[in-house]
Amino acid sequence: MPESEIVDALTAVYGSDTRLSHVLAASRWSDATRQLERYRHGRILFAGDAAHIHPPLGGQGLNLGVQDALNLGWKLAATVHGWAPGDLLDTYQEERHPAAARVLHHTSAQRVLATPKLSEDVAALRGIFVDLLRLPDTNHYLAGMMSGLDAAGRVPDAELATGDGTTRLSALLRSGRGLLLDLTGDHPLPPGWSDRVDRVQAEPDHQLTESALLIRPDGYRCWAAGGGPLDAALTRWFGAPARDQHGSAADDAV
Ligand SMILES: Cc1cc2nc3c(=O)[nH]c(=O)nc-3n(C[C@H](O)[C@H](O)[C@H](O)COP(=O)(O)OP(=O)(O)OC[C@H]3O[C@@H](n4cnc5c(N)ncnc54)[C@H](O)[C@@H]3O)c2cc1C
Incomplete structure (x- = not known):
């Protein structure tokens, strides 16, 4: 250049x-903005820049691709291990396609605002936008959107006091397994899922208002206490419970 x-x-x-x-x-x-309509073609799945590209404004591409990988990774593992519910892999498209579409929408707007040769109209728009950016609420909204941290269902990386000491939620998810986070001691893990889901009891935390949460390996909640039966949520996201040789839900399945 x-x-x-x-x-x-x-x-x-x-x-x-x-x-x-x-x-x-x-x-x-x-600007080569484009997005695949379908992220899954049979046994081939697309993630990252292979699924969506946009101008690098705001530095969002890498984060978006990493979140694709996190969403897809545990679903692929569940499929390989044989316990994935039938449509689990298809939820990748349902969840990640709209997330990238939103970023593409956002970078298209930024591309207009950041153009070096401003028309009078765009200059006026940019001026209003600069004013809006001085408001903390606007900043908070845009920061959440650009980082992807405002995604619905994402559980905050709270610091948790457990029987084994203080830890963060992200550390508890490093195993790549589901997590039943019990904040009152009243929520045992039903038999049959202990090969895929951990249960951890922790002190209540101000960032987590529910008494218990079921959290997927990618950090998204899929059940909260008071929101229907736990067994149904476990079956929805972690498949049918393991059975022992008598056909009962296995307590210590491996
Ligand atoms: C100028 C610019 C600035 C950017 N700045 C930022 C930023 O500040 N922040 C941000 O988050 N993002 C930024 N991005 C976007 C970011 O770089 C991409 O979103 C990210 O690298 C995509 O990662 P990926 O793994 O999906 O794809 P890639 O990084 O493209 O990785 C794909 C890999 O596959 C390899 N490959 C391709 N074909 C084959 C094949 N047939 N066999 C084997 N290997 C193959 C390629 O060599 C490559 O190593 C920027 C992009 C550009 C162009």
Whole structure:
């Protein structure tokens, strides 16, 4: 990329007083926004930039791809291990396609606002946007959206006091298993799921208002105490309970 081109671009954005001392790295990108309609074609699944690309505005691409991988990884493992409910893999498309569509929507708006050659209309829009960005609520909203941390159902990475000491929720999920987080001691794990789901008892935490949560390996809640039977949620996300040789739900299935 010729240096004169960089100088022209910087001058257009920051004014004629701008001086370029030296260039450490330069790359060219344009807007090639597109998204696959279907992330699954039989036994082939697409994630990351293979499924969606957008201009790098806001630095969201890597995070989006990592979250695809986290969503897909445990579902693939469940399928390989043979306990996945029939439609589990298809929930990858249902959950991740809208997440990327939202980012593409957002970067399309940023592309308009960040264009170096501003028309009068876009300059007015940018001015209003800059004003809005001074409001903490707007900042909070955009930061949540750009980081993906505002996703519905995502459980905050709370610090938890357990019988084995203080830990974070993310540390409890490192096993790649489901987690029944019991914050009152009243929620045992029904027999038949202990080969896929851990139960951890912890002190109540101000970030978690429910008395118990069932959390998927990717950190999303799939049940909360008071929201219907736990067995039904376990079966929905972790498949049928393991059975012993007498046909009863196995207590210590491996
Ligand atoms: C200029 C620019 C700046 C960016 N800045 C940011 C940023 O600040 N923050 C951010 O989050 N994101 C940023 N991104 C986006 C980010 O880089 C991508 O979203 C991310 O790298 C996608 O990761 P991926 O693993 O899906 O794909 P890739 O990183 O493209 O990895 C795919 C890999 O597969 C390999 N491969 C391809 N074909 C084959 C094959 N047939 N066999 C074997 N291997 C193969 C490729 O060589 C590559 O190593 C930026 C992108 C650009 C272009």
